[in-house]
Amino acid sequence: MGEGRERGKGRRLLAYEGRWMTSLVLWVTRRRHGVGPGQRPLGYARAQAPMMYGFAFVCTVETVGVGFLLAKMPVVHWIMLVLDVYTVLMVLGFQAAAVTRPHVLGPEGLRVRQGAALDVRIPLERIASVRYDLRFPKAEAAGRQAQERDGVLEMAVAAQTCVTVELTEPVTAVKLLGQRVTARTVRFHADEGRAAVAAIKAALEEARARQGEEDKGDKGLVTPV
Numbered sequence: 001m002g003e004g005r006e007r008g009k010g011r012r013l014l015a016y017e018g019r020w021m022t023s024l025v026l027w028v029t030r031r032r033h034g035v036g037p038g039q040r041p042l043g044y045a046r047a048q049a050p051m052m053y054g055f056a057f058v059c060t061v062e063t064v065g066v067g068f069l070l071a072k073m074p075v076v077h078w079i080m081l082v083l084d085v086y087t088v089l090m091v092l093g094f095q096a097a098a099v100t101r102p103h104v105l106g107p108e109g110l111r112v113r114q115g116a117a118l119d120v121r122i123p124l125e126r127i128a129s130v131r132y133d134l135r136f137p138k139a140e141a142a143g144r145q146a147q148e149r150d151g152v153l154e155m156a157v158a159a160q161t162c163v164t165v166e167l168t169e170p171v172t173a174v175k176l177l178g179q180r181v182t183a184r185t186v187r188f189h190a191d192e193g194r195a196a197v198a199a200i201k202a203a204l205e206e207a208r209a210r211q212g213e214e215d216k217g218d219k220g221l222v223t224p225v
Contacts, residue, residue, distance in 0.1 A: 009177050016176060019116035020093035027096035034113075039106035040199055045098035046191040047158035052095040059088045098157070103190060105199055107207070110165070112188045114155045120173040120186060122165065124207045130200045132193050133164040153183035162193035165200070 026033055035041045063084035070077035097115035104111040109123040137156050153173060154161055165186045172182050190196035 012176060012178055016116055020090070020097045023097040023100045023116060024089070024093050026100040031100065033101050034111065035102065035104055036106070039104050042103035042105060042196045042199070043099070043191045044103060044157050044189045045095060047160065047189060048098065049095060051158065052091055056088055056091045056095075059084065059091060063088065103188065103196070105196075105203055107203070110200060110203075112155060112165075112186060114157070114188075117176045118155060118173060120153070120155070120171060122167065122171050122186065124204060126167045126169050126171065127165055127200070127204060128168045129166045130197055130204070131164055132162060132197045133187070134160065134162045134193070135164075135187060136160050151183055152185040152187065153181060155186070155188040157189035161187040161189050163188050163190055163196055163200075 023033070032041060063081065066080050066084060067077060070080060094115060097117075101113050101115060101119075103113055107124075109121055110127070112120045112122065135154075136159055137154050151170065165188075167184045167186070170182045170184045171186070172180055174180055
């Protein structure tokens with residue numbers, strides 16, 4: 001059983017690697033994943049951009065420096081070069097995933113994402129309320145991909161969240177290595193937090209108005225005896 005679990009984790013990590021690599025292609029071609037007609041993307045990548053680009057720059061400088069130091073050891077030089085280039089691509093892939101996989105708001109619901117690592121779908125009918133709520137997760141959780149405790153799922157970007165969604169029924173999310181978490185409150189970051197909250201509220205009002213019209217239509221029907 002333990003062996004199967006480890007293989008499952010390995011497959012998930014490979015799939016994750018494939019997603020961020022695909023995100024690099026989407027980034028270069030200026031396309032986005034999972035944003036269809038009638039859906040609104042809500043970006044969140046801007047907050048982490050300085051840190052990711054800074055890290056990529058440091059890794060690039062290190063690659064050049066190590067190349068000079070290992071110039072007389074060609075085998076080691078090429079091994080380190082491959083590893084360093086992969087590291088730079090991985091850092092850029094993380095940012096590309098955040099840019100090309102935004103949160104998505106549509107008639108069916110709200111899709112909250114954290115790059116290529118986490119994807120949570122929330123039906124509009126389960127949203128009880130949404131508010132702008134700037135928070136900075138506790139230090140022990142700030143560096144993690146997502147933290148869940150007491151039914152609250154925090155999906156921080158650059159160690160902050162600014163949108164809180166309260167639910168009437170819990171949603172289940174599957175984390176990177178397969179752990180399932182259940183939450184009745186979801187907190188996430190959006191670059192334009194107040195605009196995101198306003199858009200979600202407008203979508204909720206529209207969905208409720210549409211449902212009210214459908215209910216009136218059903219009551220107006222006469223069933224023949």
